[in-house]
Amino acid sequence: MPPLRDVWVFPYPDLRKDFVFISERYRPPISLLRIHNTLTDSVEEFSPIVPGKVSMYVCGVTVYDDIHMGHARSIIVFDAVARYLRYLGYDVTHVTNFTDVDDKIIRRSAEEGVEPLELSARYIKRYFEDVSRLGVVPATMYPKASESIGDIISMIEEIIANGFGYAAADGSVYFDVSKVENYGRLTNQTVDQLQSSGRIADDPNKRGPLDFALWKAAKPGEISWDSPWGPGRPGWHIECSAMIRSCMGEQIDIHGGGNDLIFPHHEDEILQTEAVTGKPLANYWMHNGMLQVKGHGMSKEEKMSKSLGNFFTVRDVLQKFDGRTVRFYFLNTHYMSPLVYGEDMLAEADAARGRLVNNYRELQSYAKTAPSSTADPSATVEEYRARFCAAMDEDFNTREAIAVMFEMARATNKSMADGTLSREEAEAMLTLIGEFDSILGIMPEDTKDEGLDEIMGILIDLRKELRSRKMYDLSDLIRDRLKEAGFVLEDSAEGAKWKRA
Numbered sequence: 396m397p398p399l400r401d402v403w404v405f406p407y408p409d410l411r412k413d414f415v416f417i418s419e420r421y422r423p424p425i426s427l428l429r430i431h432n433t434l435t436d437s438v439e440e441f442s443p444i445v446p447g448k449v450s451m452y453v454c455g456v457t458v459y460d461d462i463h464m465g466h467a468r469s470i471i472v473f474d475a476v477a478r479y480l481r482y483l484g485y486d487v488t489h490v491t492n493f494t495d496v497d498d499k500i501i502r503r504s505a506e507e508g509v510e511p512l513e514l515s516a517r518y519i520k521r522y523f524e525d526v527s528r529l530g531v532v533p534a535t536m537y538p539k540a541s542e543s544i545g546d547i548i549s550m551i552e553e554i555i556a557n558g559f560g561y562a563a564a565d566g567s568v569y570f571d572v573s574k575v576e577n578y579g580r581l582t583n584q585t586v587d588q589l590q591s592s593g594r595i596a597d598d599p600n601k602r603g604p605l606d607f608a609l610w611k612a613a614k615p616g617e618i619s620w621d622s623p624w625g626p627g628r629p630g631w632h633i634e635c636s637a638m639i640r641s642c643m644g645e646q647i648d649i650h651g652g653g654n655d656l657i658f659p660h661h662e663d664e665i666l667q668t669e670a671v672t673g674k675p676l677a678n679y680w681m682h683n684g685m686l687q688v689k690g691h692g693m694s695k696e697e698k699m700s701k702s703l704g705n706f707f708t709v710r711d712v713l714q715k716f717d718g719r720t721v722r723f724y725f726l727n728t729h730y731m732s733p734l735v736y737g738e739d740m741l742a743e744a745d746a747a748r749g750r751l752v753n754n755y756r757e758l759q760s761y762a763k764t765a766p767s768s769t770a771d772p773s774a775t776v777e778e779y780r781a782r783f784c785a786a787m788d789e790d791f792n793t794r795e796a797i798a799v800m801f802e803m804a805r806a807t808n809k810s811m812a813d814g815t816l817s818r819e820e821a822e823a824m825l826t827l828i829g830e831f832d833s834i835l836g837i838m839p840e841d842t843k844d845e846g847l848d849e850i851m852g853i854l855i856d857l858r859k860e861l862r863s864r865k866m867y868d869l870s871d872l873i874r875d876r877l878k879e880a881g882f883v884l885e886d887s888a889e890g891a892k893w894k895r896a
């Protein structure tokens with residue numbers, strides 16, 4: 396099997412240089428991966444629909460403001476999930492959406508006097524700036540609601556044709572929840588329990604209180620698209636069902652998102668898709684726990700959210716902390732656990748991560764001068780790798796995986812101090828840390844020099860070619876731009892070499 400390559404559909408090539416590329420290592424897929432499935436509330440063995448491939452959809456953000464740390468948690472958790480699946484050898488299609496038309500966007504754009512899609516485009520660009528600083532590997536596709544209107548309208552037409560939807564007098568379309576028998580599968584609740592949960596907004600156009608809007612008739616002056624029911628825009632839930640179908644097909648392996656989306660959003664996605672396909676939407680539903688904030692003057696914790704006004708933007712946090720520290724902070728907790736946000740906890744994460752980084756730096760300098768040995772380090776490497784993978788295989792337990800890295804650091808600190816660590820062992824440990832970090836993304840950038848070597852080799856060859864054609868200005872431009880980026884090229888008799896400045 397050839398090594399894997401990611402397929403990129405990434406709309407901002409100017410930002411792409413900032414993203415971390417995963418080194419392409421191949422291990423045969425192992426069947427030990429187990430995932431907690433919200434549908435059954437149990438940890439199940441993972442088995443994809445198509446062997447060797449994984450389709451994963453993660454609900455994205457509504458782009459009317461900068462992303463906050465609560466969003467960052469979900470983005471980083473599913474980034475690590477996608478990275479680990481790729482590490483296992485799966486060909487992963489990871490889709491995450493942008494809700495770029497909704498009430499909040501319309502309200503905010505009216506306040507600012509700009510077009511809604513201009514406002515959302517601004518925050519999509521800023522989203523990519525933020526997630527690139529968090530070392531997030533871009534998803535395979537980023538569909539937008541505003542660009543999926545055709546898919547959305549045809550799905551609503553099919554829902555109506557199959558008897559699960561109705562158009563109201565004002566030109567809105569609703570899903571008729573009374574037509575389904577098993578609503579509430581993710582939350583394990585009956586329709587009666589959901590109805591009495593008190594979270595349902597009143598709407599005179601609805602036949603039943605749990606019915607939800609598939610299409611919203613346009614109010615005067617609002618952004619709208621033509622539809623068989625008159626001008627309007629999509630409801631929130633329908634965009635995910637329509638995008639999943641258009642990007643990945645009728646059924647996917649993993650559907651992810653924050654656990655605040657389970658009801659009603661994910662329950663409604665299930666109803667919409669099943670009304671059209673008659674098949675389950677996703678086999679595994681993964682939900683990350685909420686990032687909480689200490690309530691004002693109370694011990695009670697509440698969810699970090701825009702509407703509660705208790706959020707910390709990623710931008711603000713990144714002024715004080717490295718993006719890799721933010722990753723460490725999130726990944727050092729199980730993704731399902733609630734987590735209370737505090738700057739003191741980020742400082743703690745920074746210090747803990749610093750111990751791993753220091754060990755890495757010491758291994759680097761130790762390996763340059765350490766005595767060579769004939770002892771084979773592969774047994775030690777295999778043991779650590781097996782333990783790291785065992786942790787990740789058990790529902791992506793990144794906290795346990797990081798604990799294995801700390802154990803490695805303690806062991807090598809000791810054997811470096813007493814001089815029993817050989818150069819071969821030190822080098823093997825450095826390689827292994829880089830391998831683990833292709834999943835976690837918490838270590839310094841230069842653990843990934845392996846792939847960089849190839850890229851620099853291409854640039855060096857290109858420069859040689861330019862010089863042979865006497866295009867010295869372009870050859871110098873490459874050298875100067877690399878220098879600006881922190882890489883020095885040294886010309887010698889044997890050709891050019893590169894190093895970090």
Ligand SMILES: [Zn+2]
Pocket residue numbers: 453454455635660664
């Ligand atoms: Zn969704």
